[in-house]
Amino acid sequence: MKQRQSRRQRNAPTISDVARSAGVSPMTVSRVINGESNVRAKTRDAVLAAIESLGYTPNRAARSLASADQIIIGLLYSNPSAAYLSEVLVGGLEQASRHNIQLVVEKCDTEEDAETVAARLMAGGVEGLLITPPLSDQPRMQELLRASDTPAAAIASENAYNNTSAVSIDDYQAAFAMTRHIISLGHRRIGFVIGDTNQIASGRRLAGYRDALREAGLPVDDALEAQGHFTYRSGLQAAEQLLAVEDRPTAIFASNDDMAAATVAIAHRRGLDVPSDLTVCGFDDTALATTVWPELTTIHQPIIEMARAAVDLLVEEVRARRDGEVLEGRHQLLDFTLVQRQSDAPPPAESDGKRRVGGTTSV
């Protein structure tokens, strides 16, 4: 009898190879891949080990053909969020492939663009939208989402509403933690650069800063707060303003890394060393934080995980809708990390003296 020639061209391992290697059925491997809970831990581990050792990657075509469950979600981003974008993509793509759904990535430069793109995606069968800042904070985008009834999930936003979920860190707690850290270093006059007023996070970070001051019995001083807009340039101006204050701060905490980097630049122009003369801390832990010198002590947001979580939320919502139910927009909080690098130190001895006076005379 003639042997039929195999049709396989790739020599990639399949689910059956994994099953054989792990001593289970393909079905069990499938369950592990899809993260189903009804698999014994021991079985799961054996499967995972086999997957790892064989270097198995599920065949997407086979998965989507078999599941007949093709979900497509869109990822919308605009220019200013370029710092987040790569991480959002990495996390989003990873989770999308895990759910075996398709992620369509679209850029929209202007606000009008966003509207057009969103409309086109929805017409093209996209059932959910992932949005990143600053797009997610634009009123027009929010209206659009509200009106469209398309489920959406915003990354790095605390603003959840009816059909829109949000994933973020707790901006208030993060700013609180950073301020407390600066205080613990011995600083008593701590400047703050406020973020752009039309992003919700700005107010939360400001509140965290103020409350940490209060908790330590330090005065909340208007003169130590300067308005910025999350841009480097605005940070330049804010820092000028804060460092021109009589009895200037020994530390400045900026609401993002761009403005913190600008603060370092201004400090240097004035001949101040960072951190020995001035402590400067940022927020976000973008690439800039480790580009500038000294590298910035800042708050790290787990963007990759946030993107993953947003995809999860969205997929859950889309599936629920297919079953006829509509979930409320949910807000998921992830943990931040305070990353200490080279831009913070105790205050200089000279102001250390002033500090005690300030501490006593505080209102």
Next chain:
Amino acid sequence: MKQRQSRRQRNAPTISDVARSAGVSPMTVSRVINGESNVRAKTRDAVLAAIESLGYTPNRAARSLASADQIIIGLLYSNPSAAYLSEVLVGGLEQASRHNIQLVVEKCDTEEDAETVAARLMAGGVEGLLITPPLSDQPRMQELLRASDTPAAAIASENAYNNTSAVSIDDYQAAFAMTRHIISLGHRRIGFVIGDTNQIASGRRLAGYRDALREAGLPVDDALEAQGHFTYRSGLQAAEQLLAVEDRPTAIFASNDDMAAATVAIAHRRGLDVPSDLTVCGFDDTALATTVWPELTTIHQPIIEMARAAVDLLVEEVRARRDGEVLEGRHQLLDFTLVQRQSDAPPPAESDGKRRVGGTTSV
């Protein structure tokens, strides 16, 4: 006997529906769809009519599963290339979906990591590797590729060899164009910050700078060249060095944006305005170029298109290998753009005077 429930969720027509409607077998429909010639004209017309009337569209997942034409390529990246990453992803994913191939994205932090990851991917059926700088410039990675015989394509690299293709701009021409631009502004003493010596682009950019100087009849002066390593910090030192030179340059051209941004910082510390006292130009057009103030005049690399081109090259090579032939690694050149922003201007009037003297006394 209980009827098994159907698994079909979409109600789209299939190849069998078309076959039934046209009174032929699914096989014949398949031939028509694929434009094979061995079908009678009459049969073909009947099939085409059925396709038309049913509104049939082939299922892509089924096609790629059945055709066993599944190509998987891997995208390897390491931390320092974060600036490129989002664009590489956007371009790479787009082209991958166009070719109906799968793109697996993997991060590898250390050089050893790269080796492990690459090995795992290859074992996992990945038939081609896309690599980004600085991974593509690491000798160890290059050895690995040479040894493995896996086709690869490097983005933003001019270094093509046997099984590895490369896509890049012409670094020499770009540096030449930028230098010429600075000269055309009236500058005669132009400093240059050299890039890290183990990236090939560094030497090419340096050569472009020098040749543009020569073309204009300007001296190539060692004192105006400072060594950097593509990091902000190294740019700080290089700029200090260049600005300490007696009869200091009126313009500094840095081999990347990080070092250009550092040069701006040093200029500001010394009380020099950019661009009225000092012109500063960069290379790459990363996010940093538009973050700092003034925004940098720089060379833009079309990373998205480079990623697309790299995917094309790779897919072509993989297909060729399946047919038994091996293509030589090719090098594809894409156009760069000189983006003029706010960091360049004619030299200050004072040095304008010196310039003429310098021009005359040049060796």
Next chain:
DNA sequence: CTGAAAGCGCTTACAG
């Protein structure tokens, strides 16, 4: 918690 069977929609390899 696990597996055997059937099937997703198409194409390859073979036989007429």
Next chain:
DNA sequence: CTGAAAGCGCTTACAG
């Protein structure tokens, strides 16, 4: 020129 069979690699639906 055409078709019956087998198979791509996975998941659903069912049965234990």
